[in-house]
Amino acid sequence: xxxxxxxxxxxxxxxxxxxxxxxxxxxxxxxxxxxxxxxxxxxxxxxxxxxxxxxxxxxxxxxxxxxxxxxxxxxxxxxxxxxxxxxxxxxxxxxxxxxxxxxxxxxxxxxxxxxxxxxxxxxxxxxxxxxxxxxxxxxxxxxxxxxxxxxxxxxxxxxxxxxxxxxxxxxxxxxxxxxxxxxxxxxxxxxxxxxxxxxxxxxxxxxxxxxxxxxxxx
Ligand code: AMP
Numbered sequence: 001x002x003x004x005x006x007x008x009x010x011x012x013x014x015x016x017x018x019x020x021x022x023x024x025x026x027x028x029x030x031x032x033x034x035x036x037x038x039x040x041x042x043x044x045x046x047x048x049x050x051x052x053x054x055x056x057x058x059x060x061x062x063x064x065x066x067x068x069x070x071x072x073x074x075x076x077x078x079x080x081x082x083x084x085x086x087x088x089x090x091x092x093x094x095x096x097x098x099x100x101x102x103x104x105x106x107x108x109x110x111x112x113x114x115x116x117x118x119x120x121x122x123x124x125x126x127x128x129x130x131x132x133x134x135x136x137x138x139x140x141x142x143x144x145x146x147x148x149x150x151x152x153x154x155x156x157x158x159x160x161x162x163x164x165x166x167x168x169x170x171x172x173x174x175x176x177x178x179x180x181x182x183x184x185x186x187x188x189x190x191x192x193x194x195x196x197x198x199x200x201x202x203x204x205x206x207x208x209x210x211x212x213x214x215x216x217x218x
Pocket of ligand 1: 009031052059086089
């Protein structure tokens, strides 16, 4: 199977992609993870991608497409892939279709996880990080015992630039535009399946699984 997980930042794509890929025996490919890994290793690709990532911008298509196509043509991708964070643009989606076609394969389903934007905003702005030890808290899911101090080391909790309300709003706006274009693209190909992304992660996994089962028997 070749599956794509689509959705705005904070809908839980990464978490669900890992669980589903493991359960279904698919290769999980996250272009965000690939770029972060390359940036940590300070490769040429990583350092150039870092300039875009740090501003919340998309890495240019030619770089992203080349990296992804190289990855999905490796032998461990023959068992099928679960794509997370790719495609993000129409040229990326078209390049993926062409490559899969040339391998006599195709996308089986695009799983579009949806969460109301006010909830996404709360999820994305609720993260606080300890300035001393780096421990991460979340006002909704993992609050510290004392409001502004780390439970482990009493360090001051700070909000990273990425998690600040203005930055989050900007990220959501930009991603909404890209996501809507892809939603139309895959709707036209009758590949799109919308999934309610609210509730416990287990419930969301179950909803995704039932769509995948339906697609695989069709
Ligand atoms: P993510 O972890 O998926 O949110 O990705 C982190 C960052 O990596 C994004 O903000 C982009 O800068 C870059 N990135 C990841 N995937 C793509 C993609 N398909 N196209 C362009 N840039 C990407």
